[in-house]
Amino acid sequence: xxKTLINKEEKMHLFxxxxxxxxxxxIRNKEIFDEKSSGIFRxxxxxxxxxxxxxSGAIVSSNNVMTGFDGGGASYSSIDDLIVPxxxxxxxxxxxxxxxxxxxxxxxxxxxxxxxxxxxxxxxEQSIGGSCLLKLVEKDGQPYINIYNAISYYAIDNDYIQxxxxxxxxFNLIEETDSKEVYLLETHLDNEIVYSKISKERVEENNExxxxxxxxxxxxxxxxxKEGENSVIVSYEAINKPVVAEVVxxxxxxxxxxxxxxxxxxxxxxxxxxINSQTFDKISNPLLALPEEALEYDDNGTAKVNLQxxxxxxxxxxxxxxxxxxxxxxxxxxxxxxxxxxxIFSSLAVNPIALGVxxxxxxxxxxxxxxxxxxxxxxxxxxxxxxxxxxGLTGTAIEFSDPIGSDKTVEFTTTKLAVDGGFMSxxxxxxxxxxxxxxxxxxxxxxxxxxxxV
Numbered sequence: 354x355x356k357t358l359i360n361k362e363e364k365m366h367l368f369x370x371x372x373x374x375x376x377x378x379x380i381r382n383k384e385i386f387d388e389k390s391s392g393i394f395r396x397x398x399x400x401x402x403x404x405x406x407x408x409s410g411a412i413v414s415s416n417n418v419m420t421g422f423d424g425g426g427a428s429y430s431s432i433d434d435l436i437v438p439x440x441x442x443x444x445x446x447x448x449x450x451x452x453x454x455x456x457x458x459x460x461x462x463x464x465x466x467x468x469x470x471x472x473x474x475x476x477x478e479q480s481i482g483g484s485c486l487l488k489l490v491e492k493d494g495q496p497y498i499n500i501y502n503a504i505s506y507y508a509i510d511n512d513y514i515q516x517x518x519x520x521x522x523x524f525n526l527i528e529e530t531d532s533k534e535v536y537l538l539e540t541h542l543d544n545e546i547v548y549s550k551i552s553k554e555r556v557e558e559n560n561e562x563x564x565x566x567x568x569x570x571x572x573x574x575x576x577x578x579k580e581g582e583n584s585v586i587v588s589y590e591a592i593n594k595p596v597v598a599e600v601v602x603x604x605x606x607x608x609x610x611x612x613x614x615x616x617x618x619x620x621x622x623x624x625x626x627x628i629n630s631q632t633f634d635k636i637s638n639p640l641l642a643l644p645e646e647a648l649e650y651d652d653n654g655t656a657k658v659n660l661q662x663x664x665x666x667x668x669x670x671x672x673x674x675x676x677x678x679x680x681x682x683x684x685x686x687x688x689x690x691x692x693x694x695x696x697i698f699s700s701l702a703v704n705p706i707a708l709g710v711x712x713x714x715x716x717x718x719x720x721x722x723x724x725x726x727x728x729x730x731x732x733x734x735x736x737x738x739x740x741x742x743x744x745g746l747t748g749t750a751i752e753f754s755d756p757i758g759s760d761k762t763v764e765f766t767t768t769k770l771a772v773d774g775g776f777m778s779x780x781x782x783x784x785x786x787x788x789x790x791x792x793x794x795x796x797x798x799x800x801x802x803x804x805x806x807v
Contacts, residue, residue, distance in 0.1 A: 367524055367536060367551060368566065370507040375483055379504045382481045382611040385619070386446055391438035393624045398436050400604045401624050413470045441694060442619055445703045446480040452707070452732040452756040453739075457518065461749045467750060468743070471498045478502050479600045483608040486521055489596045490745040496747045503609075508599065509540075522595050532556075535569065548573055548588040549581060558641040561660055599657035603734065615700055618693045625693070629686040702731040765780040 384393055391398075397716045428433045435436040435740045450473050460468040478485035482503030490497045501523055511517035528535035533554045540547040543660050555562055573588040581587040646667045648656045659667075673677055698704045705723055707728040733756060 357433070366507070366509075367522070367538065368553060372715075376504055378609065378611070379482050379502065381616070385616070386443045386481050388438060388440045388443055390619060390623050391433070391436040394620045395433070395436060397620055398624050398627050401628065402435065413788050435627055437623065437630050438621045439619055439626060439693070441622060441697060442615060444708055445697070446477060446610065446704055448707055448728070449480055449732055449735055450476050452728065453736040453753065455754060455756060458754070459752045460747075468498075470750065471500065471743075472736065472739055474500050475600050475742075476735055479602045479735065479738070480610045483605065484599055484601045486523065487598050487600065487742050487746060488523070496749075498743070498746070516600065521599065523597075536630060536714075537571070540593065542596065544593075545589050545591050546596075547581075548576070549585070572590050596746065598745045599741045600738050603738060604731070608702055612700070615697055618697050620688055622693050625686050625690045629683055629690070703728050732756040 365636050381393060384390075445776040453476050454469055454473055458464065458469045458472060475485055475487065478500060486502055486506045488501065490499055505525070506521055506523045509520040509522060520540060523539040523541070524536045525539075526534060527537045527550075533552060535550060535552045538547075538551060539548045540549065548571050550571040552567045552569055554565045554567065556565055557563075564741065568581070568583040568585045570586040571588055572586050576588040578586050578588050578589055592668045604610070605612060645669060647659055649659050650656055682719040704724050704727070706724045736753060736756075740753070744750045
């Protein structure tokens with residue numbers, strides 16, 4: 354039995370979700386996490402390098418092959434060889450994972466390597482995709498958790514109450530040809546799980562390709578069957594309590610940490626790294642600042658350098674090209690990149706210290722502690738959401754160690770006790786956990802709590 358969907362707006366929940374930005378951005382975000390940012394931003398880097406190379410004696414052709422002049426001869430290389438990727442966003446996600454699972458992770462009173470790995474995966478997925486779905490599977494009395502990413506399920510939103518979910522649909526592609534796709538839908542409601550099938554078929558009608566959506570019979574052996582609202586057979590099973598729970602990235606309202614703004618900042622970092630590290634060093638030394646008179650524009654507004662036998666042609670009375678000091682440009686680019694990175698750090702509450710990169714030597718121990726605590730607060734929020742979902746499914750709480758890590762916490766605590774007890778001066782404390790030059794600032798911040806002599 355087959356029924357063609359007439360009311361597409363009402364029935365096409367799955368395919369409407371596949372058109373959402375959350376679904377479409379997941380693959381991009383996953384590639385960034387897998388440190389493939391060079392490929393994602395290749396077109397942007399290509400266009401920006403073309404601008405940087407104007408008048409420098411190098412050309413990037415339309416097929417992305419770069420030609421540079423070397424003593425009168427030409428050398429060729431691919432633009433792909435130039436791109437310097439950035440793994441900043443993936444490093445932030447990895448930091449969330451690391452901080453969340455540092456030390457002991459206990460489940461049902463015992464350390465559980467299995468649950469530790471599931472926590473890591475859940476935190477990764479909600480950071481990349483904005484949310485993930487946990488599904489409880491019990492075998493031989495033991496709980497097991499399946500985790501579905503943002504392109505494997507969608508929520509059934511309540512029509513009347515915002516942010517309330519009436520259920521969840523897990524979907525899998527089970528058949529695919531050049532013209533047809535068939536999906537198995539596993540719909541989780543309060544007291545039952547319903548299994549159904551839906552197809553998406555491209556057909557030719559009146560010399561036009563149209564898309565037809567249809568429900569198909571879904572009779573699964575060993576399960577109960579009934580006629581669904583679409584007059585097709587569906588299979589179902591009754592449940593006593595929900596076996597799925599969603600973990601949502603509350604910071605960005607269910608969206609990924611890889612927001613469009615953060616991805617745009619990352620793209621600019623990749624471009625800056627490429628131009629700074631590769632183009633300056635290998636191609637554009639010296640760089641030239643070209644006057645407007647040296648540029649010609651085509652009908653599309655694309656600028657080209659007016660070159661004749663590698664000589665820049667300038668109209669009478671025009672300015673001469675000026676060579677730009679390489680060191681100055683690199684310094685400017687470094688500052689630009691640092692500003693971009695700081696915007697990402699501010700958005701995600703992670704900083705170089707949390708990433709394991711040393712400070713610039715001017716941070717006090719107290720400043721370092723506060724920077725780590727800022728990241729710790731974000732991590733605690735993320736893993737509490739994961740723990741709540743696990744406990745809702747298994748009935749057992751997951752407990753974690755301090756996100757900052759026991760070593761650093763002990764270091765701060767021991768030093769403070771030594772200062773409070775008069776065994777160590779504040780200056781000595783700063784030498785232990787920070788920078789001695791900043792001890793006066795620490796003295797000011799702690800003057801109400803600590804008595805000392807300088």
